[in-house]
Amino acid sequence: MSRPARAVAPDSSERAEIDLAPPPAPPAPARGADPQRRERLVLPPASAASAAPLPFDPVLMAAGANVAVRSIGRRLFGWKRYGGSVEAICRAALDDCWTGEFFAGSAGHFKQFWTRDLAMCTPALCRLGFRDQVIRSWAWGLERFERAGRVTTTIFNRRFPRDVYAYGCDSLPLLLYGLRAAGAQHLVHRHRALLADAVERFVDIVLDTETGLARADGYFSGPRDCMTGRSTVFANTMIALLGGLLDELPELPNPLRGHDVRGGMLHHHWSGDFFRDSLDREIPSGDANVWPFFFGIFDDPDMQRRSYRTLEDRGFTQPIPLRYFERRMPESELPIPKAFTPNYQGDPCWMQLAPAYLKVLGAVDEVTMRRHRTRMSELIARDQNYLELYTPEGAPYRGRAWLYYADAGMIWAAMFLDVL
Numbered sequence: 001m002s003r004p005a006r007a008v009a010p011d012s013s014e015r016a017e018i019d020l021a022p023p024p025a026p027p028a029p030a031r032g033a034d035p036q037r038r039e040r041l042v043l044p045p046a047s048a049a050s051a052a053p054l055p056f057d058p059v060l061m062a063a064g065a066n067v068a069v070r071s072i073g074r075r076l077f078g079w080k081r082y083g084g085s086v087e088a089i090c091r092a093a094l095d096d097c098w099t100g101e102f103f104a105g106s107a108g109h110f111k112q113f114w115t116r117d118l119a120m121c122t123p124a125l126c127r128l129g130f131r132d133q134v135i136r137s138w139a140w141g142l143e144r145f146e147r148a149g150r151v152t153t154t155i156f157n158r159r160f161p162r163d164v165y166a167y168g169c170d171s172l173p174l175l176l177y178g179l180r181a182a183g184a185q186h187l188v189h190r191h192r193a194l195l196a197d198a199v200e201r202f203v204d205i206v207l208d209t210e211t212g213l214a215r216a217d218g219y220f221s222g223p224r225d226c227m228t229g230r231s232t233v234f235a236n237t238m239i240a241l242l243g244g245l246l247d248e249l250p251e252l253p254n255p256l257r258g259h260d261v262r263g264g265m266l267h268h269h270w271s272g273d274f275f276r277d278s279l280d281r282e283i284p285s286g287d288a289n290v291w292p293f294f295f296g297i298f299d300d301p302d303m304q305r306r307s308y309r310t311l312e313d314r315g316f317t318q319p320i321p322l323r324y325f326e327r328r329m330p331e332s333e334l335p336i337p338k339a340f341t342p343n344y345q346g347d348p349c350w351m352q353l354a355p356a357y358l359k360v361l362g363a364v365d366e367v368t369m370r371r372h373r374t375r376m377s378e379l380i381a382r383d384q385n386y387l388e389l390y391t392p393e394g395a396p397y398r399g400r401a402w403l404y405y406a407d408a409g410m411i412w413a414a415m416f417l418d419v420l
Contacts, residue, residue, distance in 0.1 A: 046230050091417070093107060122181040168221040189251060207256070318392070347392055
């Protein structure tokens with residue numbers, strides 16, 4: 001690789017060195033060389049023990065305690081239940097996500113400002129009539145990022161921007177994606193100095209300038225933030241997304257121009273029937289075969305059909321969409337999540353990935369999409385809430401020692417409403 005990876009510790013704006021001891025790589029071709037002539041990268045797995053900084057930050061530790069207290073309460077007394085139809089339940093959950101200042105990640109223990117979750121839901125929220133509140137949310141978040149001098153995954157207690165658990169490869173790309181979807185380009189202009197600095201920082205931390213892909217020797221936070229993965233499809237999707245967004249924003253620099261990330265993903269990640277999860281795995285993952293299509297990096301119907309058929313045939317959509325992996329992968333779980341939430345991002349079914357999958361699946365297989373949507377509706381009606389994730393048996397996920405219970409009232413309900 002061109003330089004050692006550097007991930008950002010959540011309690012500091014300084015970069016922390018993380019040595020994952022990558023093997024020597026052959027010299028990469030010059031930028032713009034034919035990707036078919038490159039050697040397909042297959043790397044050994046990263047060490048979970050050294051992949052991410054431990055969250056020894058008072059803000060993050062307090063947030064963890066809040067999660068535990070709320071989870072114990074939810075396990076003892078249950079979650080809030082909303083009456084009415086599935087649509088009414090989802091809308092009630094969204095109403096509870098609104099804090100009066102911004103849309104939070106949930107009405108439960110994730111009731112903070114989460115950049116990625118707001119961004120993923122921004123198109124749906126705007127179509128549902130919440131555009132003014134969405135723009136207020138982005139303005140609120142950007143003001144706090146401005147004070148901190150950086151864009152992060154999360155804002156805790158309404159005033160503490162932090163990264164969970166390391167620098168988020170999606171924070172800047174999804175922020176700009178959300179602003180575009182909301183038609184809030186005036187906020188880009190207002191905060192252009194902050195965002196220009198964020199672009200340079202993103203490239204310095206995430207991009208390997210020799211391969212044109214996400215660094216394979218570092219850990220970056222994303223939706224699947226409790227697992228390792230070297231140059232994941234999601235991280236590369238974010239690089240490609242950011243490059244396209246910057247092409248539309250002349251007030252911001254675009255150091256990604258000329259990097260063919262899409263071509264690199266086709267060569268290194270696409271197997272012919274699915275996107276393999278990362279450069280250190282040959283297997284598919286649920287997110288690797290959803291986000292590149294959801295964010296429009298790839299739109300080939302044949303690729304979509306092959307990817308979705310792989311997910312369907314290999315059980316990723318059972319009992320509902322969508323699992324990250326076919327099975328638990330304990331060797332890839334980060335130490336702190338593994339201790340308290342084992343198999344959190346292994347084979348449980350995630351209600352964040354689910355509506356994203358339905359959205360893209362419906363474009364090529366509406367019959368299967370409707371079948372999955374019906375099963376999801378049945379669970380939402382049964383639990384009278386939009387919960388965070390379910391076990392393969394269809395029960396709300398539980399962690400160890402009563403310290404984690406699936407969150408409730410997720411903002412992702414907006415994405416499900418968008419496919420009803």
